[in-house]
Amino acid sequence: AQKVTQAQTEISVVEKEDVTLDCVYETRDTTYYLFWYKQPPSGELVFLIRRNSFDEQNEISGRYSWNFQKSTSSFNFTITASQVVDSAVYFCALSPWDNTGKLIFGQGTTLQVKP
């Protein structure tokens, strides 16, 4: 069975702090995709990143960075120098390599960044 676990239900930080959102996944597939989505208070999911399972290079995009470790089945997301606008629910998701695009989501982590 495929599963995504985001153990942190809620995180609260003060602006400018760094914060890491954890994601652990389970799959028997050898190839797959991993995603992060942001859901701001407006409700619409915003795509942040997609990684495929054979590319373990870490990625940085501005204040965002992602650490993919296949050995520990983790795909963690770090926000550096957090801002109030980063307050949202963040979802990690897994998709099989079958081109259907079906996403298996974690429960989400609610991040609150206080000024």
Next chain:
Amino acid sequence: GAGVSQSPSNKVTEKGKDVELRCDPISGHTALYWYRQRLGQGLEFLIYFQGNSAPDKSGLPSDRFSAERTGESVSTLTIQRTQQEDSAVYLCASRPGLADYNEQFFGPGTRLTVL
């Protein structure tokens, strides 16, 4: 260009009534997905349409749920004899065809409340 749109944005119904939720995907997107998001939970996959292929209904929770899509355009999700546990946000997503893998683009969702 226009994104994925969904209507209505909110729907309140009485237990036992039928409801129809509508999704207008991005023009040209051949794949369409429905997900359910219960309060404080991650998204659960419901159904997937790809072009004129038979839909993948593996996520539908019961036979009270059904969905249709006309060609590569509008989709409707129907819930018959609604129950209180059907209360959730129903999200629709679309993505381009299978030639290259792309992320899903999500609509704003329909918030369904069953009294």
